[in-house]
Amino acid sequence: MTMFHFFNCAILTFGPHAVYYSATPLSEYDTLGTSVKTAVVYLVTALVKLVCLATFLKVSESDVFDPSQELLKALIGFIDVAGLYFALTQLTHRNISQNHKFQAVGLGWAFADSVLHRLAPLWVGARGLEFTWDYILQGLEANANLMLSLSLAALGSLMWLRKNKPKTLIPIIYACAGFVATMPSITSYLRWGLGWHLPEVVGFQLFTSLTMALVSWQLFSACQKPSA
Amino acid sequence: MADPGNNTHSDQRQHVFASFYSIITLAFILLACVELGDASTVVDVYRLIQYDISGAPFGSRVASINHHAASSLFAPGSDLSRTVLVLPLRELNQTFIREYIEQGKPLGGLLLLLPQFFRSEDSQTVVGHADNSDKEKMKRLLADLEQKLIHSTIQYPVYFAFEDEDLDKVLADIKKNDAAGQPATATTGGYKLIVSSPAPKKLASPTITNIQGWLPGSKADGSSNQLPTIAIVASYDTFGAAPALSVGSDSNGGGVVALLEIARLFSILYSNPNTRGKYNILFGLTSGGPYNYNGTQKWLRSFDQRLRESIDYAICLNSLGSGDSGLWVHVSKPPENAYVKQIFEGLSKVADELSLKVGLKHKKINVSNSRVAWEHEQFSRLRVTAATLSGLSVAPELLENTGGISDNREFVSEAAVIRSVKLVAESLARHIYGQEGKNVDIFVDNSSLAVNPSYIRSWLDLLSRTPRVAPFLSKDDAFITALKKELADHVAEVNLQHDVIDGMFTFYDSAINTLQIYQVASVTFDLLLLLVLGSYLITLFSFLVITTRGLDDLISLFRRPPPRKIKVV
Numbered sequence: 001m002t003m004f005h006f007f008n009c010a011i012l013t014f015g016p017h018a019v020y021y022s023a024t025p026l027s028e029y030d031t032l033g034t035s036v037k038t039a040v041v042y043l044v045t046a047l048v049k050l051v052c053l054a055t056f057l058k059v060s061e062s063d064v065f066d067p068s069q070e071l072l073k074a075l076i077g078f079i080d081v082a083g084l085y086f087a088l089t090q091l092t093h094r095n096i097s098q099n100h101k102f103q104a105v106g107l108g109w110a111f112a113d114s115v116l117h118r119l120a121p122l123w124v125g126a127r128g129l130e131f132t133w134d135y136i137l138q139g140l141e142a143n144a145n146l147m148l149s150l151s152l153a154a155l156g157s158l159m160w161l162r163k164n165k166p167k168t169l170i171p172i173i174y175a176c177a178g179f180v181a182t183m184p185s186i187t188s189y190l191r192w193g194l195g196w197h198l199p200e201v202v203g204f205q206l207f208t209s210l211t212m213a214l215v216s217w218q219l220f221s222a223c224q225k226p227s228a
Numbered sequence: 229m230a231d232p233g234n235n236t237h238s239d240q241r242q243h244v245f246a247s248f249y250s251i252i253t254l255a256f257i258l259l260a261c262v263e264l265g266d267a268s269t270v271v272d273v274y275r276l277i278q279y280d281i282s283g284a285p286f287g288s289r290v291a292s293i294n295h296h297a298a299s300s301l302f303a304p305g306s307d308l309s310r311t312v313l314v315l316p317l318r319e320l321n322q323t324f325i326r327e328y329i330e331q332g333k334p335l336g337g338l339l340l341l342l343p344q345f346f347r348s349e350d351s352q353t354v355v356g357h358a359d360n361s362d363k364e365k366m367k368r369l370l371a372d373l374e375q376k377l378i379h380s381t382i383q384y385p386v387y388f389a390f391e392d393e394d395l396d397k398v399l400a401d402i403k404k405n406d407a408a409g410q411p412a413t414a415t416t417g418g419y420k421l422i423v424s425s426p427a428p429k430k431l432a433s434p435t436i437t438n439i440q441g442w443l444p445g446s447k448a449d450g451s452s453n454q455l456p457t458i459a460i461v462a463s464y465d466t467f468g469a470a471p472a473l474s475v476g477s478d479s480n481g482g483g484v485v486a487l488l489e490i491a492r493l494f495s496i497l498y499s500n501p502n503t504r505g506k507y508n509i510l511f512g513l514t515s516g517g518p519y520n521y522n523g524t525q526k527w528l529r530s531f532d533q534r535l536r537e538s539i540d541y542a543i544c545l546n547s548l549g550s551g552d553s554g555l556w557v558h559v560s561k562p563p564e565n566a567y568v569k570q571i572f573e574g575l576s577k578v579a580d581e582l583s584l585k586v587g588l589k590h591k592k593i594n595v596s597n598s599r600v601a602w603e604h605e606q607f608s609r610l611r612v613t614a615a616t617l618s619g620l621s622v623a624p625e626l627l628e629n630t631g632g633i634s635d636n637r638e639f640v641s642e643a644a645v646i647r648s649v650k651l652v653a654e655s656l657a658r659h660i661y662g663q664e665g666k667n668v669d670i671f672v673d674n675s676s677l678a679v680n681p682s683y684i685r686s687w688l689d690l691l692s693r694t695p696r697v698a699p700f701l702s703k704d705d706a707f708i709t710a711l712k713k714e715l716a717d718h719v720a721e722v723n724l725q726h727d728v729i730d731g732m733f734t735f736y737d738s739a740i741n742t743l744q745i746y747q748v749a750s751v752t753f754d755l756l757l758l759l760v761l762g763s764y765l766i767t768l769f770s771f772l773v774i775t776t777r778g779l780d781d782l783i784s785l786f787r788r789p790p791p792r793k794i795k796v797v
Contacts, residue, residue, distance in 0.1 A: 004754045008761060015765050023772035129420065130268055131749040136757075 012139030031104040038108030045083030106153030147209035267744035276386035278736040295336035312337035370634035374469040434699030436515035441719035446504035459542035463517030468632025476631020481691035482549035495718035505660035518630035542614035544603035549640035550619035554585030637692035
């Protein structure tokens with residue numbers, strides 16, 4: 001029974017990535033290499049973030065929400081953005097269109113994130129006899145994270161790869177990118193500062209990721225119209 | 229021509245890869261085998277005793293549990309052979325006992341929940357939620373249940389646990405499910421109780437340890453061996469439904485404490501050569517009491533003939549803490565016997581002064597019957613005059629009144645033990661110093677020879693926290709060493725005598741185990757979840773195909789590829 005539950009949670013956490021890859025034209029253009037390279041970049045970024053957190057952050061005994069610490073964590077979170085920039089611009093990709101590039105990068109990024117953060121707890125916890133809703137919620141969180149990564153990659157590619165953008169949309173693009181980049185800080189504030197429970201936090205994450213995905217889709221298609 | 233150098237190089241690389249992969253597979257296998265103790269509740273549980281008498285099995289014969297839980301609200305007539313019943317002591321009723329314990333209806337397991345005040349540790353600090361009459365009722369219920377459990381053969385595991393917040397919550401949940409008509413099974417989820425324990429093994433040669441203390445009297449002209457001896461004996465071990473919980477405060481914690489206090493008082497008198505009496509005093513803390521006083525018999529058999537003949541009489545202490553109902557002197561010689569008369573008169577005189585009632589009971593020994601109900605009978609069988617002073621008026625049956633779980637510190641009266649100590653010490657001292665009939669009080673209150681209530685209280689508390697079932701006490705158990713040390717403080721010479729319990733009794737191990745309570749989801753839930761996830765992924769797939777490649781592509785996935793024209797050559 002418990003392996004069954006582990007299998008269920010695993011397909012909830014990692015299934016959408018595989019489905020996304022096979023359903024969209026990504027599979028036709030064989031962009032697996034890009035995704036793998038992005039995953040490696042994510043790993044390096046995570047390491048750098050870890051080192052920075054260990055160096056600059058004070059360990060607090062209680063779960064009190066400390067604004068200065070959270071600000072520091074948010075700043076370190078921007079290293080994520082730097083990593084994404086590196087993956088989008090600096091890596092040599094095969095000749096794929098920008099449309100597919102950001103999707104491949106976002107997919108690789110989200111997949112690496114899920115594996116790193118969610119595989120180990122899933123393996124250790126979901127196989128036990130005791131039943132909790134935690135792992136299902138974690139899977140939903142992984143889904144939300146996938147959508148957020150794709151949005152961030154889309155906005156990132158708009159910001160750094162596309163040269164001619166309509167002037168009016170630029171501030172919106174930057175604002176949305178900033179919002180998506182600070183999502184982790186917002187989530188942790190909700191959980192520790194306001195004391196929301198896990199289901200509520202995951203619900204919020206799903207909702208915001210859906211809206212951000214829609215917004216960035218609209219922005220992307222709006223920016224695509226002027227260029228032929 | 230093959231190049232040997234290149235071949236070995238690639239061979240080496242292959243070798244390295246092969247070992248690398250095998251290490252990875254080994255790591256995966258190890259990870260998979262990691263035992264996870266992630267239960268929501270983990271409780272210490274105490275197993276019902278398992279023993280044989282001459283090969284006939286008694287008690288619970290199984291130790292491990294792996295079934296779903298149910299409460300007392302189960303539908304009558306339902307099959308419980310794969311469920312564990314969680315039953316607080318209050319909810320026990322006679323039909324249940326009759327059907328499942330005596331008639332042996334199949335049950336997956338039984339978990340009995342005892343109220344907190346039966347817990348032996350920190351009995352002072354446990355706040356009583358029940359009033360005294362409620363406690364008395366529980367005690368009687370538990371004593372009855374213990375007797376029934378001890379004398380039945382039960383083929384399913386039986387465990388005792390103490391009620392606490394976690395267990396109460398779990399039980400309330402189980403009751404809610406049962407009341408809603410959804411008993412826990414593999415297909416409906418609920419709680420699963422697991423006790424993982426290997427099959428119980430026989431305890432190889434269980435030992436009994438007798439502790440004897442010798443206080444020599446003052447030698448007049450000859451050696452002290454020619455002085456007469458008086459023996460004071462008490463058995464210190466217990467037997468109950470749960471060996472890890474059988475603390476026996478009254479049977480025979482009170483007797484042990486009384487013996488220690490009497491030893492202390494006489495050691496004060498005997499330490500001064502001027503007040504040393506002309507009798508030796510022999511103190512005996514015997515083991516094997518519940519098993520027909522087996523230990524006492526072996527102890528007496530080990531005596532030198534001269535010592536045994538020098539014993540004037542022996543007083544055995546038993547169940548002294550029962551309160552105000554008076555004490556009984558049990559003898560096996562007829563009451564007209566001069567020695568018996570002397571002992572009883574000595575005791576009655578002191579008892580009158582203490583306003584305590586003392587009665588005399590005579591029970592003839594049947595030599596052909598191996599049942600020994602009182603400790604003094606072992607002395608009488610070897611022709612030594614002896615009597616047992618006890619709060620019980622009727623001789624107990626085998627394994628009755630042997631200090632089980634219900635015999636708790638709550639129900640022992642310290643004052644009764646103190647009175648008994650005064651009674652025995654005073655009558656003994658008057659006999660030793662020849663002051664019988666005279667109005668002399670030797671152990672007066674507020675003197676240096678007063679009975680010390682805090683000594684009695686602290687030893688009674690210690691005994692009420694220590695389970696003392698003899699087969700589970702090893703030769704060098706800390707408690708036996710403590711008793712030996714304490715006795716050594718008061719008397720001149722202390723000896724330990726180790727022996728093996730009579731072969732008629734066999735005991736099995738595994739007295740304490742850990743219970744893990746898991747909250748499990750049903751199979752239907754998992755299947756439902758799989759269905760939901762499957763449809764979610766399929767919807768996601770279709771959505772993505774439609775939005776990125778167009779509806780035609782989706783349809784084309786399902787159409788068979790057009791048959792290729794076979795070129796006929």
